[in-house]
Amino acid sequence: MKSIIIIGGGIIGLSAAYYLQKEGHQVTVIDQSNMDEGASYVNAGYLTPSHIIPLAAPGVIKQGIKWMFNPKSPLYLKPRLEMDFLKWVWAFNKSANKKHVERCIPVIRDINLLSRDLYQDIKQDEGFNFQYEKKGLLMLCQTDKMLEEENEVAHKAIEAGLPVKELSLEELYKMEPGVKMNVKGAVHYECDVHTTPGEFMSEIKSYLKQKGVIFNTNEKVEDIEVKKNEITAIKTNKQTLYADEYVLAAGSWSTLLGKKLGISIPLQAGKGYRINTEKNTGITVPAILAEAKVAVTPMHGFTRFAGTMEVAGINHTINKVRVDAIAQAANRYYPEIRIEQEEKDKAACGLRPVSPDGMPYIGRSAKCDNLTIATGHAMMGWSLGPATGKLVEEIIAGKKTSMPVDAFHPDRKF
Template identity: 55%
Template sequence: MNKQCLIIGGGIIGLNIAYYLYKEGHEVTIIDRNDFSSGASFINAGYITPSHFIPLSSPGIITKGLKWMLNKNSPFYVKPRSDMDFIKWAWSFKRSATQKRVDQSIPAILKINLMSRDLYQAMKESSDFDFEFNQKGLLMCYKLAETGDEEGEVAEIALKRGLKVKHLNKEELKLLEPNVDFNVNGAYFYDSDAHMTPNDFMRDMKAFLKKQGVNFILNEEVEDFKINSGRINTVKTSLREIPADEVIIAAGTWTSKLAKKLKIPLSLEAGKGYSFNVEKSTGISIPTILIEARVAVTPMNGFTRFAGTMELSGLNERISKNRVETIANAAEGYYKGLKIDEEDISNAKSGLRPCSPDGLPYIGRSKAVKNLIFATGHAMMGWSLGPATGKLVSEIISEKKLSMDINPFSPDRKI
């Protein structure tokens, strides 16, 4: 049975949900508080990352976070504040940062990442629309022996889980990236990963969906929900009321505010990230993470993107020039001869990534409202997990067998 589906949020998650719902024959409307041209979906590193199977809330991150809080140039920053929602989130984050919780999370995170990568490939091979999809792998470069040892432990887990990982010394790294002069001691290479140019994909996906009849409502904020017999009948915005059979909230970090209107306690924290583009040639051809600096480097369509920082400072998109300069300085420290111009730094953008306390996304129905589905909390894996999330949501709404077990992602789970 075809349904009227309303998606709140037009980022990578919302567009992928719309894509798979359209494929199932449903009527789809997407509404966004902005104009579908900005936010984390446009400024991210464009990674599809089976290699990223360790959740943010992992052992040792609390100690590192406390240490980094004292350093204004640190890659991870938490702004202490008395907001009760943040205090609850931080406490849940601390409880989740155990080896037992991490071990329980790894299978689900890895499976949804692999599923999503395969769906990107299938989408690319379809005749729907053309986009750049490069499976060149991912380099994890380190300077310190201690860091190399830590990354080696992650690589061992990856190998046991079926991923292909190889350690590279400086000479082997040079063979893989001949046009780059690294200032590192070694790297781990994951050939499971891929990358894209987010801006191009978002533009082309939106154009495809509009052509197929998906309705886009721009620059309108959802103000309230009308509920009858445990179901949302209409969604009220600043300008209209929209009826819907199914409501999907994929509004990123703003999802928790909308959940509050429905009296649903969904714990999310905004993790701000920054990026800037360098259009001159850098010689970089393989996506790379500069481990100690927590900087992601991606060769994209016509430019190289440098991205980094996880800043937990609330719902604000203000740009800290100091943090952007820290990303640039780190990149120049890892790549000999790289010089990033002031103009590139001044054109930096920020985006807010929705972070759950346990590092797992929220995907699925809420018991509180019968026709409500949440799709958020993907943190730094939003781009990677877009298609899998879209596919799973469409399967829920179409009452089909799910492609994977989504119980670990339940919005009603206790964290």
């Protein structure tokens, strides 16, 4: 049995805590927040084997530059003369090529499928009640151009062995008869699952506390002591803590902590927003509004509309223009659904840690022998939580991992 400190109490940190305590380790989770907000709570709740294309794909930076001058655009890169940001943009652009995409597709598929099934295992093994519905995911398209693009991605998914169907309007309305849609057609990924994130987070926290996992909330790591390639202690704003092993799962803050260890973890915080409506929308199948890049999820008790990738540094400022853009997109695709001002006023945001190549960091850096890094999941953090947690446990134990992890190596070059 080892003593293990996990820095970060989001979905990645809690998933690691789950699998580590299962193996008998004494686990402590430290988080600078109260652990009731952020990306793990405001995401779309998707478990997405369908999302096989990494964020670093051809044309993304070019499109991002075009959208830079549109305050309502789905992707916004705030230009700033910061070395970390400039290096990240350079590395992202370098990674955004066809060869990189083709290399990543099977890896992203496999970790998503592993994680989707692990969610179900946790639900069954622990008797949890969180929403887990396998209705798939619709890509709703308003233009012929977008429908053509989505069909191309669908063909790649089919080649990768995923069950996907192109739907006519008639087939779409048979699947989703209770809501009027202003679209030309859709693609249906049958492999996807949706959840209500707050339910899972509540259940896993309660479970871990019952199992003896220690939670230090509202506690910020301020310094890390290292000797001979090993962390010997971490200092927070409240105390000094010691452990045999450490896990860095601090999301968008991981880069700052990595610097204290002399480890480069290139990341940018990608802010996303969500709006909830408790009105009966008639929506029963999750969907992505393809042109607007807005995710729609029928959760327990409400429908969630989530979207945007705002790369503008670490901040939690709510940009009302971007919230309005999500609400307007909902109405464009579902003309009978109108999001009220009161609902927009309750919008929340979260920061997703985005690596330059669209792949997470999972593994040990050569610069620190008793640290396992688990961050950089971007928009797939919720989807990849349990798989990442299981891989972290296997890496710490020196076991054969459930899947190859070379593509996630923290020391990879860009």
